[in-house]
Amino acid sequence: xxxxxxxxxxxxxxxxxxxxxxxxxxxxxxxxxxxxxxxxxxxxxxxxxxxxxxxxxxxxxxxxxxxxxxxxxxxxxxxxxxxxxxxxxxxxxxxxxxxxxxxxxxxxxxx
Amino acid sequence: xxxxxxxxxxxxxxxxxxxxxxxxxxxxxxxxxxxxxxxxxxxxxxxxxxxxxxxxxxxxxxxxxxxxxxxxxxxxxxxxxxxxxxxxxxxxxxxxxxxxxxxxxxxxxxxxx
Numbered sequence: 001x002x003x004x005x006x007x008x009x010x011x012x013x014x015x016x017x018x019x020x021x022x023x024x025x026x027x028x029x030x031x032x033x034x035x036x037x038x039x040x041x042x043x044x045x046x047x048x049x050x051x052x053x054x055x056x057x058x059x060x061x062x063x064x065x066x067x068x069x070x071x072x073x074x075x076x077x078x079x080x081x082x083x084x085x086x087x088x089x090x091x092x093x094x095x096x097x098x099x100x101x102x103x104x105x106x107x108x109x110x111x
Numbered sequence: 112x113x114x115x116x117x118x119x120x121x122x123x124x125x126x127x128x129x130x131x132x133x134x135x136x137x138x139x140x141x142x143x144x145x146x147x148x149x150x151x152x153x154x155x156x157x158x159x160x161x162x163x164x165x166x167x168x169x170x171x172x173x174x175x176x177x178x179x180x181x182x183x184x185x186x187x188x189x190x191x192x193x194x195x196x197x198x199x200x201x202x203x204x205x206x207x208x209x210x211x212x213x214x215x216x217x218x219x220x221x222x223x224x
Contacts, residue, residue: 004154033211042117042199042214043155056211091154098143100212102154 002026004103006092012109013082021077021106025094032075033093033100034067043091049075082110114138117200117215126224130187134200134215137181141202144176145212146185149197158198159185190222 005024013019025032031050035043045059049069060066064083069075079086087110093100117134124130132146143162147155159174161167167174173186183202187194197219201212 031210035214040216042115042216043201043212045211045213048211059211093154098160099157102147102156104152104154107152 004092004094004101006090006103006106008106009104010107010109012111014111015084016081018078018080019082019108021079021090021108023075023077023092023103025073025075025092026096026101027073029094029096029101030072031095032069033095034075034077035091035093037089037091037105039088046077046090079108082108084110086110112137114141115200115202115213115215118218119216120218121221122218123221123223124190126190126192126222128190128222130190130194130220130222132185132187132198132200132218132220134183135181136183136202136213138213139178139181140204141213143203144174144183145201146172146174147199147201147214149199149217151196155199187220190220192222192224195221 007022033048034046037043047067048056051072052069064080067077089105089107091105093102115136145160146158148158149155161174164176164178171188175184197217199217200215203212
């Protein structure tokens with residue numbers, strides 16, 4: 001596709017359930033990023049992939065959060081045992097040299 | 112203390128006004144500076160980026176960087192209602208052409224017709 005796509009666009013879940021968020025980066029982009037944006041806040045870095053490896057996982061807030069990338073393309077962010085404070089918009093971006101292109105985000109609501 | 116501080120706003124201006132959006136930073140390792148625009152319920156969209164101190168102009172937008180003061184600004188001339196959005200500054204280290212960006216918290220701008 002022409003841009004970064006993310007699915008689902010919205011996810012409502014109950015506290016304690018696991019969720020998977022998907023990102024399809026722009027074809028050919030080797031770098032992929034996950035950020036989190038809480039209401040009225042800037043973007044909080046979560047994890048960065050170069051190819052299939054993750055040289056920087058420093059932003060993952062707890063061991064309930066994990067991410068993988070396969071085939072140097074699609075990435076999945078998994079949140080286990082979701083908590084209400086996990087409610088936010090999760091944004092994915094892919095990188096062409098100096099420019100990060102963002103997807104529309106997944107709005108996660110944990111009840 | 113956050114590495115990047117952004118003037119919080121919100122800002123409300125009449126159509127045609129000049130808008131100034133500002134960020135300061137504390138980490139001198141930041142060498143690459145960006146401004147993003149984010150419409151409601153959309154992902155951020157890159158407006159401008161620059162490596163150098165000084166001004167960079169693109170149409171009605173001018174990005175200004177002062178590395179000695181660790182201060183960056185975005186100016187919007189002849190503002191339009193379509194400029195109403197949240198503006199985010201972001202920066203990262205020069206020695207990575209990939210790698211995380213650090214963002215300000217954003218300034219919400221409303222341009223009234």
